[in-house]
Amino acid sequence: MIERVSCGSCHVIPGVDWPRGRAGPSLEGFDDAGLLAGALPNTPANLAAFVRDAPAAKPGSTMPAMPITAAEAQDVAAYLYGMKDE
Numbered sequence: 035m036i037e038r039v040s041c042g043s044c045h046v047i048p049g050v051d052w053p054r055g056r057a058g059p060s061l062e063g064f065d066d067a068g069l070l071a072g073a074l075p076n077t078p079a080n081l082a083a084f085v086r087d088a089p090a091a092k093p094g095s096t097m098p099a100m101p102i103t104a105a106e107a108q109d110v111a112a113y114l115y116g117m118k119d120e
C-alpha cells in the first residue's frame with residue numbers, strides 16, 4: 035500500500051527499501067516525534083487525516099493530498115506507528 039502510492043518517492047520509510055526519497059522528512063522513528071509535521075498533536079487520528087489530505091489537516095503543508103481511502107490511511111498510520119505490518 036505504502037509502495038503503491040509511492041510515499042517513498044518523497045520519504046525514507048522503515049521497511050521500504052526503494053525508492054528512498056528526500057523531498058519530505060524521514061519517517062524513521064516517527065512514532066517518537068511529539069508533533070506531526072511540526073504542527074499537529076501526534077495521534078493516530080491526526081496522522082491518518084494528515085497522510086490522506088495533508089493540506090486540509092495542516093494548512094500550508096507542502097505534502098500533497100494522497101489518493102488513498104480513509105481505511106488505507108488508517109493502515110498507513112498503524113504501519114508508521116509500528117503497530118502492525120502493512
Ligand code: HEC
Nearest residue numbers: 040041044057058059069070071072085095096097100110
Ligand atoms: C510529493 C512528495 C510527498 C509524497 C508523495 C508524500 N509525502 Fe509525506 N511529506 C512530504 C513533505 C514535503 C512533508 C512535510 C510537510 C509539512 O511539514 O507540512 C511531509 C510530511 C509527512 C509526515 C509528517 C512527518 C513529520 O515528521 O511530522 C508524514 C507522517 C508523512 N508525510 C507521511 C506520508 C505518507 C504515509 C505518504 C504516502 C501515503 C506520503 N507522506 C507521501 C512530501 C510527500
